[in-house]
Amino acid sequence: MIPLDRYPREIRLRDGARLTLRPMVREDADRLWDFFRRIPPEDRMYFREDVGRKEVVERWAENLDYASVLPILALEGDSVVGDATLHRNRTGWMQRVGTIRIQIAPAFRQRGLGTAMIREMRHLGEKAALRHLVAEAIEEQQAAIRAFEKMGFDPVGVYRNFVNDQKGRLHDLVVLVYPMPYSEVEMVF
Ligand SMILES: CC(C)(COP(=O)(O)OP(=O)(O)OC[C@H]1O[C@@H](n2cnc3c(N)ncnc32)[C@H](O)[C@@H]1OP(=O)(O)O)[C@@H](O)C(=O)NCCC(=O)NCCS
Structure with a gap:
């Protein structure tokens, strides 16, 4: 089980804004x-x-299971301004291998919150003794690809015309992988 005693945790963005990170309840x-x-x-x-659809979000809230999906929210006061999830297989x-997904409110983008949340996911991945983190983005989501690359994720592959959007159009899916720093040492010895 990942220890969650570091939450709630206060972070400060580079423009001075103060936010709280904590698991979703x-x-x-x-x-x-x-x-x-x-x-x-x-x-x-x-x-x-x-x-x-509100029922989709309500279903998530009803069925929280941190061992399978751990959602970390960024809050400004009482409002959610960012959401990052760590998905694992028992x-x-x-x-x-953990998969991470991240979403930042438009008013909070390009202020360093995405970076802070990816860093948080790396920390949780380490606590969960994961070997790799994976992130997936549509090729058009260049901001996401850059944000992950900046935090050490490698774009290891592109699946062409692999996923469809809600209008049914096909898009290339970029897969980015972050090897946890200790994982290579473990492989050698
Ligand atoms: C991708 C996303 C999470 C980034 O969050 P953010 O809070 O804006 O990220 P940061 O401010 O920490 O920026 C991190 C890096 O991303 C890159 N970046 C962010 N926004 C960018 C943009 N609009 N264009 C190009 N690069 C961008 C930059 O390299 C930036 O580093 P820098 O500040 O040193 O230049 C956010 O844009 C988002 O929620 N997008 C929609 C959802 C999404 O694409 N999710 C990813 C799929 S899981």
């Missing part, structure tokens, strides 16, 4: 839904689930 359903409603349609187009060949 059941009572956050309305706050999170409000957050997704403020995400522009062009970004929502690429979501895996239709977060414009068993099987992917049990040492």
Whole structure:
């Protein structure tokens, strides 16, 4: 189990804004839904689930299971301004691989919050003894690709015409991998 005693944790963005990071709890359903409603349609187009439907977010809140999906929220006061999730498999060949997803409210982009949340995911990945973190982005999501690359993720492959948006158009999927710093040492010895 990942120790969560560091939360709630206060962070400061480079412009001085103070935010709180903490795991999502059941009572956050309305706050999170409000957050997704403020995400522009062009970004929502690429979501895996239709977060414009409140019942989708309510289902997440009802079925929280940190061992499988650990959602960390960034809050300004009572409002959610960022959401990052660490997805894990309990068993099987992917049990040492974590997948991360991240979403920042438009008003908080390009202020360093994405970087802070990717750093937080790396920390949690280390606590979970993962060997690799994986992030996936549509080729058009260049901001995301750069943000991950800046934090040490390598674009290791592109699946051409692999995923569709909500209008059914196909897009290339870029897969980025971050090897946890200790994982290579473990492989050598
Ligand atoms: C991608 C995303 C998470 C980045 O969050 P952010 O808070 O803006 O990130 P930061 O301010 O920490 O920026 C990190 C780096 O990303 C890159 N970046 C961010 N926005 C960018 C933009 N609009 N264009 C180009 N590069 C950009 C820069 O390299 C930046 O580093 P710098 O500040 O040293 O220049 C945010 O834009 C977002 O939520 N996008 C929509 C959702 C998405 O694409 N999610 C990824 C799929 S999981």
